[in-house]
Structures are given as C-alpha cells and as structure tokens.
Amino acid sequence: MAIETKNLSYTYSVGSPYQKTALKDVTLHIHEGDFCCILGHTGSGKSTLLQHFNGLIKRTSGELRVLDFDLNRRKPDYKSLRFSVGMVFQYPEYQLFDDTVSKDVSFGPKNMKLDEEEIKKRVREALTLVGLDPDEIGEKSPFEISGGQKRRAAIAGVIAIRPKILVLDEPTAGLDPKGKKEIMSLVKSLKEKLSPTVVMVTHDMDLVAEYATKVIVLKDGEVAFDGTPAELFNNNEIVNDCSLRLPSGVALANELREVGFDIDHNSITIEQVVDNLIKEIKPKENDNA
Amino acid sequence: MVAISFKNVSFTYDSDEDNVVLALSNISFDIHEGEFVTLCGGNGSGKSTLSKLTNGLLLPDSGSVEIFGIKTTPDEGDKKNKRIYDIRSTVGLIFQNPDNQMVASIIEDDIAFGPENLGVPRDEIEQRVTWALKTVGMEEYRKHTPTKLSGGQKQRIAIAGVLAMKPKVLILDESTAMLDPEGREEVLETVKRLNEEEGITILHITHNMDDCVYGDRILVLKQGKLAFDGTPQELFLNADLVRTCDLELPPIQNAVYLLNQNGIKIDDYIQDEKELARKLWQLKQKI
Numbered sequence: 219m220a221i222e223t224k225n226l227s228y229t230y231s232v233g234s235p236y237q238k239t240a241l242k243d244v245t246l247h248i249h250e251g252d253f254c255c256i257l258g259h260t261g262s263g264k265s266t267l268l269q270h271f272n273g274l275i276k277r278t279s280g281e282l283r284v285l286d287f288d289l290n291r292r293k294p295d296y297k298s299l300r301f302s303v304g305m306v307f308q309y310p311e312y313q314l315f316d317d318t319v320s321k322d323v324s325f326g327p328k329n330m331k332l333d334e335e336e337i338k339k340r341v342r343e344a345l346t347l348v349g350l351d352p353d354e355i356g357e358k359s360p361f362e363i364s365g366g367q368k369r370r371a372a373i374a375g376v377i378a379i380r381p382k383i384l385v386l387d388e389p390t391a392g393l394d395p396k397g398k399k400e401i402m403s404l405v406k407s408l409k410e411k412l413s414p415t416v417v418m419v420t421h422d423m424d425l426v427a428e429y430a431t432k433v434i435v436l437k438d439g440e441v442a443f444d445g446t447p448a449e450l451f452n453n454n455e456i457v458n459d460c461s462l463r464l465p466s467g468v469a470l471a472n473e474l475r476e477v478g479f480d481i482d483h484n485s486i487t488i489e490q491v492v493d494n495l496i497k498e499i500k501p502k503e504n505d506n507a
Numbered sequence: 508m509v510a511i512s513f514k515n516v517s518f519t520y521d522s523d524e525d526n527v528v529l530a531l532s533n534i535s536f537d538i539h540e541g542e543f544v545t546l547c548g549g550n551g552s553g554k555s556t557l558s559k560l561t562n563g564l565l566l567p568d569s570g571s572v573e574i575f576g577i578k579t580t581p582d583e584g585d586k587k588n589k590r591i592y593d594i595r596s597t598v599g600l601i602f603q604n605p606d607n608q609m610v611a612s613i614i615e616d617d618i619a620f621g622p623e624n625l626g627v628p629r630d631e632i633e634q635r636v637t638w639a640l641k642t643v644g645m646e647e648y649r650k651h652t653p654t655k656l657s658g659g660q661k662q663r664i665a666i667a668g669v670l671a672m673k674p675k676v677l678i679l680d681e682s683t684a685m686l687d688p689e690g691r692e693e694v695l696e697t698v699k700r701l702n703e704e705e706g707i708t709i710l711h712i713t714h715n716m717d718d719c720v721y722g723d724r725i726l727v728l729k730q731g732k733l734a735f736d737g738t739p740q741e742l743f744l745n746a747d748l749v750r751t752c753d754l755e756l757p758p759i760q761n762a763v764y765l766l767n768q769n770g771i772k773i774d775d776y777i778q779d780e781k782e783l784a785r786k787l788w789q790l791k792q793k794i
Contacts, residue, residue: 365551495766
C-alpha cells in the first residue's frame, strides 16, 4: 500500500471566524503502481489532501499511512517521509532559485546529507531522466533555458531524492499541446523507471482517460467517487453530480451509441473509440473487396 | 475600418550579441474593426511579442504597426510617439495571470483605476464602473475583495478594469491558460458577448485549440513567421500544418483525421460529436 487514509479530516483556522473544513472523513487507498488522478473543483480539498501526503500539513484527525510511515504516531519521521514523497507543485519552474541548473537540482540530495559523489551522481541521473543534458544544460542558469526546459529542471530537482511516490499538481498547466505531451510522457517514464506510484491533480479529463488507472473525485471535502476512469465516466449520476466534464472520447462514444453503434464502455479515449469504430465499419468493407 | 495593421513587421530581442533571437519575421496582416481573431502558436512562436507590438509596449525593428491608422513608432524627427497614449487607450491588454493585474483591495476601486488615470470625470467613472461590472456579469461583487474570487471571476474583473477605459480593441494574451475549463468558458463567453454586442475587436492569443471555435478567423505563428491565416475550418482540415506548428487538432477533428488515416473517408468539416456520429451511421448503412 502506498497511501492509506481512514476518516481523515482537516479544518483550517480552528476557533477563528475563518474556520473552514477542507476534508471530511476521507477514506482512500492508493496502491503501489497506481497512476491515481485526483479530480474536483476549486475548493474541493485537493490541495489539502495532497499536502497531507508528505506532511506539509500534519494530520490532525483520522488515520494516515504513507508507505512505511505511520503518521498516526505521536512523533512521525516527517523528514524521511519528505525524502520518499516527491511533490511537484503547480508552475514548479517558479521555484528554481540557484545560479546553475545542477546546483538547483542538488538542493534535495544535499539536504539528505548524502556524500558529494552520490550528490553528483543523483544530479546527473535526475537531469538525464528528464531529458536535459547534465553537461550542457546543467551548467546554465535557470534563467537562460526555455520554459519547457525550466519545468523539466524543476521536476529533476524533485526526483533527485528518488521518491517512491511522485505527487504532481497540474503538471501540464500553461504548456502548449506539444509541451503537454512531452511532460506527460516524462511522467509516464518516471513512473516506469523511478517512482512506481503517481498521484496527479488535473482538470484535463482527456489526460485522466489516457493515463489514470484509478480516479478519486473530491466534492466539498468528501470522496464522491473512487474507481477506474471507465467506471467514473460511464456513471452519469456522479458525472452530473460533481459537474465533471467528459473526456472527448467518452463524449463521442455516447453520441455514437445514441445513433445505434455498439461501442465498448471501456473505450474512453478518442484513439480507443476510433479503433472500435474501425472494427464496426470496416470488416464488411473488406469482405466486399 | 482596419483596426490593427501589421506591415512587414520584424522584431529581434538582442539581449547579447551572440544570441540574437528573431522573435518575429516579416509579419503582415490586417484585422478589421469588429473581427474576433484567434492567434495560435506553440510556446516561443512569437505570440506575446506580437501582442506587445500591438499596443506599443514594443516597437518593430522594421515594418510598421498601425492601430486605427495611428503608427506605434514615433514620427520622423520625434524621439517619442506623441500619440502612444491614444493607442494605449484604444488597445486593452489582458494578461495570463489576473492576480498580476489587480491593484486595489475593493473591486469597484480596481475597475476605477484605469479611468482615473485617464482623467475621466468622477460621475462618468461611476457610470463606467457600473457598466463594466454589468457587462462582465459581476455587478453583485462590486464591494467585494478580489482575493476570494475564482480564477474565472478574477479574469472577468480584469476585463472589466480594461473595459472601463473604453477600448476599441481587446487583446487577451493567454488569459485563459491558468483557468479550469469552467473558468475558460466563462471568460470566452463574456468576450464573445463584448464582440457581438459592443462591437469590440478581439485578438485572443492561445495555444488551446478548443478556444479557436469562439473566433471566426485564425492566425497561426510558427517560429516567428505567419504560417496560416484563415478560418478554423480550413485550418483543421490541414492536420499536418497543425502538428508542425506544435499545436494539436481539437479532439473531434483528431477523430476525423484518425478515421481518414484508417480508410474511413470523411471529407466535410465536422462541427461536433453529434454530427460525426450521424455521418458515421449513414456511412455504415451504405456499406
């Protein structure tokens, strides 16, 4: 189990006029190897939940376990937890601060008190994994590189600690379609090579359809849905209730079923639906030929 | 009347000599009053440079930019452009992050900031604030603070702030990029209404191809050059061009493209899922 919560609740500014309950009895399980997307509107509690995963917000009510860390204990080892859960915030490139990319990436490993050789190794590894040349880009100032490279450099800084869980808050925000594809294939390759569990917040339902193995929907601080993307997007009640958008593949599949096509409910991306259609339309054409 | 006219415009950022970047190269186009034009292109294609040239924040190295017939560059012999403020009050610019454009802690003060700086009389400021808030559908928030609004609401306030200066042209420089889908729709519907009802000329800069359906004409920039100027329909039928410009087809057009690749021929422009489903069903009946 990578992340496990039971009746996790959190209230901001307790006892003040601004008191606000952000999470209410959240119970969820994220397994090792999951690509879990967390959905929900602004103010639904997504960020509060995410920040619990590496102890940026300390658990106050309910139970929380992350990897081997039991955060219900009186004094949990937050420091080691933070070296195991990598957090990529929104627009992470705004957090680059050092005068060279390599130095910036070494910040995490340095804080882990690793020896110099190991730090160098980690920096090279991280930069190579995100597709930046350590010798060329590593020596540049973060201000000299392009926007897409900056975001990669920032992600390198997070994975240099070799996290077992990678948490990303809207990693594709503000990128053009090409940049979006590049970052998502990077996340996918990091999941294969380094961090087997990925938790990602996104508003882009097409990304959910393409990448997620598990989806959790938050609504007003509570879990409104927990299951696979196909289950979610074929459940009209939940989709309407949480006013979610449909991935373009599902929207198309629904219209196709309406006119009489038989489309598999597991087809949720445009590519999958098109494959389905080809099977529906094409075989007869081949017979005629 | 021509609202925005670019004639053979080139622009270079020459921060240091070895590293000269040609941001725009020989760009020409006219945008007429009342048009709703979408400007697309990947990161670094020159979109923002173009928007800054349009209100004189940047001046072209060669060629000319004219706004309702007024050049952004100074007349010969002059050091400064005497009419730059005419241009700036004609062209309103909305940026990506609404938080960077909020100046006051109460919304009505924020909206009044622009006209106050233009020296508009007090009574008229009052009227303009009321009108601007009503136009973006935010009149009930007049006495609120901007901090508690959603992204879409903040961006509508930013638009109202610019509207209060009564611009004839509104440029949205990736103003929807940071918003969630609801916020994006909210802002674009507002802009569309401004275009239709107030006749304001719109230049919307984006790399989100779903946004293109709001306009009637698309300009595409590719590495500083104008790669396309036409209707969304024409652009979407040219899948290869879209791809080489670091953009992607909207999902429905992508489905049509993939079907065509697999020998299921659909030649017409398809507007939405419903139309595609109907077309495909007809096709299946024929086989």
